[in-house]
Each structure stands twice: as structure tokens, then as C-alpha cells.
Amino acid sequence: MNVQSTANKAFSRRGFLGLTAAAASVPLLAACGGGSASQGGGGGGAGGTIKFWDMPWATPAYNDSAKKIAEGFSGANNAKANYQIIQWNNFYQTFSSAIASKTGPAVSTGGGFQAFQFDQQGQIAYADKVIEKMKSNGQFDDFLPGVLDPFKSDKGYVAVPWQLDMRVFWYRKSLFEKAGVSLPTDWPSLLEAGKALKKVGAFGFATGAGSGNNYGNHSMIMMMVNNGGGVWNKAGELDLLNDRNVEAMEFVLELVSNGIIDPAAVSYTTDNMSAQWKDGKAGFGLFQVNVPQRVGDTSGDLLVADPITGPHGDKATIVFPNNIMMYKNTPSQDASEEFLVYYMGQLKELWKQKLMSALPVFKSITETPEFANDPNNVKIVKDWQPIAKTFASQGSTLNANLAALDGGQALNQFSQSILTGQAKDAKSALQTFQSGLESVLKK
Amino acid sequence: MTSTTAPSGLSRARRGLAPGGPGASPGKRKSKLSAQTTKTFFWLLLPSVVLLVLIHGYPLIHAAVQATHDGDLLQTGNFVGGENFANVLSSPAFWRAAQFTLWFTIVGVFGSWLVGLGLALLLRTKIPAGNTFKVLLLLPWVVPIVVSSTAWNWLVATPDSLIPSIFRGLGLGTPLFLADPTLASITVMVFKVWVSFPFMMMMISAALASVDTTVYEAASMDGASRWQQFTQITLPLIARSTYISWILMTIFCVNDFPTIYLLTGGGPVSATTSLVVLAYRTVFQDFATGPGVAIAFLMTMTLVVISVILYRQIRKSSVE
Amino acid sequence: MSAVLHAHPESGPALGISETGKTRRVLSEAGMRGRWWRFVLILAITVIVLVPIMVTVVLAFTPGPNSTATGFTFENLANVFNGTLAATWLQNSLVTTLSTVVVSVAVAAPAGYVLSRGRSKAVSGYSLLLSCSPYRSSPRWFRCSSSSQGWDWWTTCWASPSSTSVPP
Numbered sequence: 001m002n003v004q005s006t007a008n009k010a011f012s013r014r015g016f017l018g019l020t021a022a023a024a025s026v027p028l029l030a031a032c033g034g035g036s037a038s039q040g041g042g043g044g045g046a047g048g049t050i051k052f053w054d055m056p057w058a059t060p061a062y063n064d065s066a067k068k069i070a071e072g073f074s075g076a077n078n079a080k081a082n083y084q085i086i087q088w089n090n091f092y093q094t095f096s097s098a099i100a101s102k103t104g105p106a107v108s109t110g111g112g113f114q115a116f117q118f119d120q121q122g123q124i125a126y127a128d129k130v131i132e133k134m135k136s137n138g139q140f141d142d143f144l145p146g147v148l149d150p151f152k153s154d155k156g157y158v159a160v161p162w163q164l165d166m167r168v169f170w171y172r173k174s175l176f177e178k179a180g181v182s183l184p185t186d187w188p189s190l191l192e193a194g195k196a197l198k199k200v201g202a203f204g205f206a207t208g209a210g211s212g213n214n215y216g217n218h219s220m221i222m223m224m225v226n227n228g229g230g231v232w233n234k235a236g237e238l239d240l241l242n243d244r245n246v247e248a249m250e251f252v253l254e255l256v257s258n259g260i261i262d263p264a265a266v267s268y269t270t271d272n273m274s275a276q277w278k279d280g281k282a283g284f285g286l287f288q289v290n291v292p293q294r295v296g297d298t299s300g301d302l303l304v305a306d307p308i309t310g311p312h313g314d315k316a317t318i319v320f321p322n323n324i325m326m327y328k329n330t331p332s333q334d335a336s337e338e339f340l341v342y343y344m345g346q347l348k349e350l351w352k353q354k355l356m357s358a359l360p361v362f363k364s365i366t367e368t369p370e371f372a373n374d375p376n377n378v379k380i381v382k383d384w385q386p387i388a389k390t391f392a393s394q395g396s397t398l399n400a401n402l403a404a405l406d407g408g409q410a411l412n413q414f415s416q417s418i419l420t421g422q423a424k425d426a427k428s429a430l431q432t433f434q435s436g437l438e439s440v441l442k443k
Numbered sequence: 444m445t446s447t448t449a450p451s452g453l454s455r456a457r458r459g460l461a462p463g464g465p466g467a468s469p470g471k472r473k474s475k476l477s478a479q480t481t482k483t484f485f486w487l488l489l490p491s492v493v494l495l496v497l498i499h500g501y502p503l504i505h506a507a508v509q510a511t512h513d514g515d516l517l518q519t520g521n522f523v524g525g526e527n528f529a530n531v532l533s534s535p536a537f538w539r540a541a542q543f544t545l546w547f548t549i550v551g552v553f554g555s556w557l558v559g560l561g562l563a564l565l566l567r568t569k570i571p572a573g574n575t576f577k578v579l580l581l582l583p584w585v586v587p588i589v590v591s592s593t594a595w596n597w598l599v600a601t602p603d604s605l606i607p608s609i610f611r612g613l614g615l616g617t618p619l620f621l622a623d624p625t626l627a628s629i630t631v632m633v634f635k636v637w638v639s640f641p642f643m644m645m646m647i648s649a650a651l652a653s654v655d656t657t658v659y660e661a662a663s664m665d666g667a668s669r670w671q672q673f674t675q676i677t678l679p680l681i682a683r684s685t686y687i688s689w690i691l692m693t694i695f696c697v698n699d700f701p702t703i704y705l706l707t708g709g710g711p712v713s714a715t716t717s718l719v720v721l722a723y724r725t726v727f728q729d730f731a732t733g734p735g736v737a738i739a740f741l742m743t744m745t746l747v748v749i750s751v752i753l754y755r756q757i758r759k760s761s762v763e
Numbered sequence: 764m765s766a767v768l769h770a771h772p773e774s775g776p777a778l779g780i781s782e783t784g785k786t787r788r789v790l791s792e793a794g795m796r797g798r799w800w801r802f803v804l805i806l807a808i809t810v811i812v813l814v815p816i817m818v819t820v821v822l823a824f825t826p827g828p829n830s831t832a833t834g835f836t837f838e839n840l841a842n843v844f845n846g847t848l849a850a851t852w853l854q855n856s857l858v859t860t861l862s863t864v865v866v867s868v869a870v871a872a873p874a875g876y877v878l879s880r881g882r883s884k885a886v887s888g889y890s891l892l893l894s895c896s897p898y899r900s901s902p903r904w905f906r907c908s909s910s911s912q913g914w915d916w917w918t919t920c921w922a923s924p925s926s927t928s929v930p931p
Contacts, residue, residue, distance in 0.1 A: 060847050092727070096517050121517050210600070210621065211708030264602055266711040267621035272600050278828060279603070296828025408729050409536075416712045420622070440729045484881055487873035488889065494870055495893070562808070570802050579809050582816050594815035597822065605818075637812065 048331025050081040050339045053095075053108035055088060057163070057322075062355040069346045070339075079335035086110075099123050099327065106330035107340055112391075115151070115159035115325040116400040125326040125333055126156030133341045134160075142362045144381070147321055150390050150398045159323035160340065162347060164359035167218050167318050168384045169305040170291050175202045175283040184284070186309045187251055194260030197283035204260040205252075206276060206285025208268030209415050214407055215273060216265065216415040219286050221318055221391065223248040228314040230393035231405060231437075238441065239394075240434040241427070247311065249418060249426035256421045266419040277302065289380060290357040304376045307383055319388035321398075322358070359385060401441050410436030510736040516726070520733070527733040528741070537738065539713060540721040544697060544742075547632055547717055551696040552689055554636035559643025564677075566644075567651055577648075584641035592705035595634055596621075624714030627707050631715045635702050639695065643688055650684035651677070686757045690750050697746055718742050 070083040098104035134140040184190035194204025209216025229244030414433035423429035514520025599620035709716035726735030
């Protein structure tokens with residue numbers, strides 16, 4: 001074989017492969033360049049363009065409407081806003097990497113405790129001026145009682161609440177009539193109602209703690225708080241082993257042992273839970289706002305119950321105040337604040353279009369016909385919202401540690417051990433819970 | 444072309460050189476080609492090296508940093524050395540997760556291999572519409588895991604779901620497939636086998652296709668029984684593919700997150716928490732990146748050891 | 764069962780070297796019966812294996828909890844395209860898939876050529892390194908590795924918001 005011709009053939013093969021390799025590098029470079037293009041910004045005048053990141057809080061129609069509101073903003077110095085949806089999946093990583101690379105939003109909604117987490121990193125712009133502006137335009141007085149306090153830190157307001165994710169008791173009227181029992185008003189009557197509902201094939205404390213379902217966790221904390229207890233004391237210190245918590249969990253264990261809690265509930269996703277409500281297996285239990293619409297039963301048989309009184313006369317539930325926060329990385333802090341005040345003023349549009357499955361933070365919105373026409377909504381605002389406490393209970397302000405509590409392994413394990421009846425007793429389960437939480441919080 | 448120093452034609456011929464023109468000496472020509480080749484190889488490998496460094500190298504180094512610090516997703520934190528590894532190794536949750544991962548992997552690998560082998564053998568025989576069955580039996584692997592886990596949830600999650608209802612109808616009680624810790628573990632493993640057997644079936648089918656059928660005829664003539672033919676001919680001839688598929692399936696099982704997380708979330712009460720689920724929850728739910736990444740490193744080292752053992756087995760079976 | 768275990772492509776019991784026509788006919792009939800028995804077996808297995816897939820299909824055409832439709836309906840499919848950003852997601856998936864395939868093949872082809880032709884220790888070592896890369900465990904390293912300390916350009920490329928690569 002002629003070495004020269006072989007070399008020629010080899011070179012042409014190598015040349016071809018080399019060209020292929022060069023072609024491969026083009027998309028890589030394009031991706032890097034393209035990354036900056038997707039970050040938005042640009043446009044707008046001296047006020048800049050405020051990047052507003054929002055989450056899919058409801059159906060896509062919600063995001064369409066929110067986008068219209070956001071992009072309808074026109075502020076001083078030609079300030080504009082652009083809107084982007086961020087999916088819940090890995091949202092924390094999305095925000096943290098964007099903020100770290102200075103490509104993040106100027107204003108955003110997000111996780112309930114996210115503002116506190118980013119405040120720890122010095123990334124949050126405090127909303128005190130926004131609150132002042134809201135005081136001067138009357139919006140401040142329109143807040144429902146107690147919704148703003150959880151966001152006040154030592155340095156200022158880390159965020160402004162915009163909707164309340166409540167946990168309230170619901171019941172199915174026909175099942176109670178079939179069981180011949182009246183609605184529970186306190187813990188002993190809850191136990192009795194549960195036993196009666198069990199006889200007609202329903203469960204008197206519907207919940208779920210399966211994959212992605214936090215209602216089981218919330219049910220446990222709610223019962224503690226309903227008994228005047230909670231995860232934290234008034235000073236904000238971890239205090240799981242107080243007598244009220246032990247008493248509350250002993251009661252829940254009693255519900256489990258009496259079969260009042262569905263033994264399969266520990267594995268229920270939120271879809272499974274909704275199915276149990278729709279199919280008439282759930283007679284009474286904790287859920288969110290707009291259950292009839294959520295589960296697909298608007299016959300009027302699913303109703304909000306009254307709050308129940310704990311053994312020591314306490315009445316409480318838990319609420320997750322979702323909030324809007326501002327970041328230091330903004331083209332103009334004044335424009336961010338102006339946008340936030342504007343957006344808060346437009347929130348009623350979302351409830352007027354019946355796009356929200358949560359409570360508004362403004363009294364005026366609760367008085368709109370679209371909201372007030374649903375008696376369940378009215379009842380929640382009147383009877384439940386005033387007694388709602390946050391996850392920080394018995395403390396009054398939220399903090400970054402709550403992110404590790406909500407959805408963390410310690411709480412999941414605790415709730416599931418109670419719901420399966422695997423917990424030896426309430427005190428040891430709470431001890432394990434406290435140890436688990438301490439190992440996460442102590443760093 | 445001539446050179447005043449060119450050796451005579453006879454001496455050139457004795458050295459195996461071509462006539463006419465001195466050219467370079469054989470050694471020099473060979474090293475010139477070799478240098479050219481090396482250079483070309485370098486440029487051809489460069490894109491993959493760059494990608495490897497970007498996608499694996501930097502994250503690996505940063506993960507090593509995180510595993511030795513006590514930070515979270517936003518900050519690296521303080522250096523703690525091997526403390527995270529020590530804490531993880533002394534944690535009962537880690538060993539429970541390791542135990543479940545071991546069982547999950549064993550059942551996943553050998554369960555899917557046995558089912559895949561049986562179906563591959565069956566489909567290799569003449570059956571009406573055999574090709575159609577081959578395609579249909581690939582579906583569990585093809586369908587996205589999110590979709591199949593939703594379907595499985597619908598089938599087993601509540602007491603009134605289809606499968607528990609069938610059990611109830613047969614007088615076998617109402618099993619809580621996802622709520623009972625033992626049953627949940629079994630359900631997750633069965634789900635994994637269901638998802639994975641098509642892959643094994645494909646690997647084994649490809650291996651069986653390369654087996655010479657005359658070997659069986661010869662064995663039959665020698666009086667070998669069916670079982671002997673299977674164990675002495677079929678299995679050894681597909682051993683290499685089998686070991687490779689075991690290695691791959693072991694990696695898939697140990698690293699499998701969605702199969703477990705979507706069906707049970709790692710519950711109930713951590714009964715189905717594998718090491719990768721534990722690592723995920725530690726990092727993204729407890730915001731403790733150090734211990735979570737330490738778990739992932741321990742998993743990686745274990746996988747490398749297992750794979751080296753199995754690769755040696757492959758080489759051994761090739762030699763034999 | 765012996766017919767199942769015997770992976771002979773011509774199926775059924777192996778034929779002997781020399782047979783009479785009658786023997787051949789009897790064996791052939793046995794082969795046919797075995798063939799149909801195997802068909803029933805594989806059919807049963809396939810039906811059982813595909814139950815979850817069939818459930819998915821059935822649920823896709825069953826009315827949702829808030830639907831007024833009854834029986835078989837295309838409502839869910841219509842909602843996917845009208846009520847969600849499915850078209851955008853599909854576009855994103857296609858772009859991601861095509862890009863990944865093109866880049867993977869373009870990078871892997873020359874590398875594969877080198878690994879198949881190269882005979883040095885460096886090439887063998889690199890081959891071993893490449894085979895170790897699947898061992899990277901979840902959680903995704905690059906996601907949990909993104910930080911504010913250096914490599915910002917890299918995090919910009921790879922860890923910027925990608926939930927909706929096409930802003931609505």
C-alpha cells in the first residue's frame with residue numbers, strides 16, 4: 001500500500017472528524033451566549049425594566065392575568081416590568097443561581113420563607129418604603145388583621161404578603177346527616193364525630209402524607225397550635241416538648257387507634273386526598289380554600305366547618321402567607337418599589353376573575369361580589385383568618401429556619417410515624433422530631 | 444530524488460526500504476506519522492475532554508468542597524473536613540437507606556434480568572405477532588416515569604383502588620400497598636422491575652441473536668437436555684452481555700430517584716428511602732448540602748468498586 | 764416449559780437428524796400446539812404488564828374532576844393544548860433533544876474514533892475515566908454546585924432559569 005495515499009485518506013478522515021469537532025463546539029458557545037439573552041432586561045428607559053418572577057400559583061389562566069397586570073406597569077422615568085413564570089420544580093435552585101449570577105429578578109413571589117433565606121445572604125431589599133407608600137394611599141389600612149407582622153425583621157419588612165394559604169376544617173354535610181352526629185366544636189366531639197362517621201364508612205380526620213403532600217405535616221402542627229402549642233415558643237426558640245404539644249399528639253394518636261384517620265392516608269398524594277373528598281370517604285378534615293372547586297364537587301355538600309376549641313380553650317389554625325419580595329439587584333430600587341405598590345393595587349383583578357385558590361390579604365377584595373358570593377369564603381375570612389397563626393407559632397415573625405421545618409425530613413418522619421401509629425408515644429415521637437430538627441438547624 | 448549520503452540499493456533492500464530516493468529513515472517516518480497522529484487524536488478528543496470537565500469536573504470539585512464544608516445551597520460555609528462523612532456514616536438513617544438500596548438493587552437487577560431473560564427466550568421462538576409483542580413489551584421502559592408512577596399510584600394507592608379491590612374480592616383483605624412499610628418496599632421494587640425488564644430483554648435479545656444455533660443442534664445430538672443446553676450453552680454465551688447489563692442496571696438502580704420519590708416520596712416513615720432519595724432530601728429539603736453531598740460521594744465510591752469487580756468478571760468470561 | 768427455556772429460533776423441540784414422515788408430522792403438530800401455547804402465555808404476560816399503560820390511556824380520555832362531560836372525552840387533551848403551555852414545552856423538549864443528540868454525536872464520534880484506534884495508556888486511561896462518568900449520582904451535581912463564588916459565567920450558561928426557556 002502506498003503510504004502517501006494512505007496518509008491522504010487518513011488526513012481526509014481526520015480532517016472530517018476535526019471539522020465535526022469544531023461544529024460540536026458551536027452549540028456550546030451559542031448556549032453560553034444564549035444564556036444571557038434569556039435573562040430579559042433591556043428596553044425601558046432610565047427607570048429600567050423591572051424583572052418580575054412569578055410562580056404558577058393556580059391554573060395557567062392565573063399567570064396570563066398576572067402577566068397582563070405586571071406588563072401594564074408604567075412607572076416614573078419610563079420604568080416598565082417584564083414577567084416570567086418560574087416552575088416550582090427546583091425553584092430554590094433557580095432563584096439562588098440566578099441571584100448569585102446577578103441575572104435574577106428585581107421583584108418576585110416564591111416560597112413562603114424565601115425572603116428570609118435570601119435576607120440572610122443580604123440579597124433582599126427591605127420593603128419599608130413600600131409600606132409607607134401603602135400607608136399614604138390607604139392600602140395599608142385595607143390589610144386583614146395580622147397579615148403583615150410576620151414579615152417584620154429587625155432590619156425592616158423583608159416582603160409584603162399578597163395571598164393567604166389557609167388551613168381550615170371542611171366537612172361533608174350529607175355524611176354527618178347520615179351518621180346522625182353534629183359538627184365537632186371541640187376535641188371530645190371531634191372524637192365522637194369521627195367514631196360515628198367511621199360507622200358509615202367515612203373518616204373523621206382526613207389528611208395525607210404521601211409523596212409531595214404536606215397536609216399531614218400541616219395537620220400535626222395545626223393540632224399543636226390549636227392547643228396553644230407549636231414548634232417555637234414566643235421567643236422563637238425550638239420548643240417541641242411542651243405539654244400542649246404532647247397532649248395534642250396524644251389526641252391524634254387516639255384518633256389513629258380508633259380508625260378515625262384513614263390508615264392509608266400516610267401514602268396519599270394530594271390527588272388521592274382530593275379523590276377521597278370527592279368520593280365521600282372523607283367526612284371531616286383539614287384542607288385549603290376552594291375545596292369544592294378543587295375536588296370537583298360544587299353541589300354544596302362540602303362546607304367549611306367552625307374552628308374547634310382545644311382542651312384549654314385555645315382556637316387556632318395555621319396559615320402560610322405568601323409574599324412578594326424585592327431584591328437588591330435591580331435597575332432602580334425606586335422603580336421596584338413603585339412596581340410593588342402598583343401590583344398590590346391590582347391584586348383584586350385576580351380574585352375578580354376567580355383565579356385564586358387562596359385568601360386575599362385585603363379586606364376590600366373579600367368584600368367583592370366574586371369573592372363574597374361563596375359563603376365558604378366568607379366564613380373563612382370571618383371565623384378562621386383572625387385565629388390563624390403562622391408556622392412560627394407561638395412566635396410572631398417568620399424566619400429562614402422555617403424553610404427547613406416545612407417539608408423537611410424531620411417533620412415528614414414525625415407526621416408519618418404518628419399517622420401510621422408507629423410512634424411509641426407522643427413524647428418520644430416529639431423528642432425524635434426535635435432532635436432531627438436541631439441537627440438541621442444548628443449549623 | 445537522490446542524496447549524496449544515500450545508501451546503496453542492496454543495503455536499502457536489506458533494510459526493507461523502498462527503492463528510489465532516500466526518503467526519511469523508517470524510524471523517523473514512523474515517528475513523524477506518530478506525532479501527526481497524536482496531534483490529530485488530541486484535537487479529536489479535545490471536545491469530549493472539555494465537556495467532561497464542564498459537566499463532570501467542575502461540579503465534582505465543587506461537590507467535594509461542599510462535602511467538606513457546612514454550608515447550604517447559597518453559601519459554602521466553614522470547612523469541617525471529614526465531619527460530614529463521619530456524621531453520615533454514624534447516622535442510622537444512612538444505614539437504613541443503604542440497606543433498602545441494597546435490596547432495591549438486588550431485586551431490581553436480578554428481578555428485571557430474570558423477567559427479561561424469560562421474555563427474550565420466549566420471544567425468540569416462533570410466535571404469531573412476535574414482533575408486535577416485542578414492541579408492546581418495551582412500553583414500560585419507554586413511557587416517562589412520571590406517567591407510569593401516576594398510573595401505578597392510581598392502581599394501588601387507596602383501599603378502593605383497582606388492585607386492593609381485586610385482593611378484597613378474592614378474600615385476601617385490603618392490602619395498603621403504599622401505606623404499609625413492608626408492602627410499600629415490595630411495591631416499589633416490583634415497580635422498578637416493571638420499568639426495567641424491557642431494557643434487560645433488549646440486551647439479552649441482542650446477545651441471543653449472536654448465538655450460533657448450530658451449537659444447540661450439536662448439543663442435542665450429544666444428548667444434552669434442554670436445561671443443560673440452557674445452562675451450559677445459552678448462559679455462558681451471553682455472559683458478557685449479562686455482566687454488562689448487570690453493571691448498567693446496578694448503576695440505574697442505585698441512582699434511581701424518580702421511581703421511588705414519585706411513588707412513595709421515600710415513605711412511609713422512610714421505609715422506601717434509598718441513598719439517593721436521602722441525599723436529595725438532605726440537600727433540598729433540609730438545606731444541608733454537606734451531609735447530602737457526602738452521601739452522594741459514598742454512593743459513587745461504592746458503585747465504582749462494584750463496577751470494577753464486575754468488569755473484571757467480564758474480562759474473565761471473555762478469556763474463557 | 765422446556766420449549767420456553769430452549770432458545771432455539773426454530774421453536775419447539777429440536778428435530779432429530781433423521782425421521783420418518785409420520786414422526787415429522789407428529790413433531791410438527793406438537794410444535795404448532797407449543798406455538799399457540801406460547802402465544803397465549805405471551806399475550807397474558809403482555810396484557811398484565813401493560814395494565815398501567817392502559818390505565819394511563821383510559822384516564823386520559825376520562826373526564827376530570829371539574830368536567831361536565833361524561834364518558835369518553837377528548838377534553839383533557841384539548842385542555843393540555845389550550846389551557847397549558849404544552850406547545851412551548853414540546854418545542855423546548857424538541858430543541859433540547861435535538862441539541863443534545865447533535866452535540867453528543869458530534870463530540871462522541873471523534874472521541875470514539877480515537878478510543879478505537881488509540882493504543883496508548885493515555886487513551887486507555889481516558890476510556891476508563893469516561894466509563895466512570897455515569898456514576899455521578901443524583902442530586903444533579905451542577906445544580907447543587909452553583910454558587911456565588913466564582914465560575915459565574917458558567918452558572919449563567921448552565922444554571923440560569925430554564926423552567927421556561929421561552930418566556931411567555
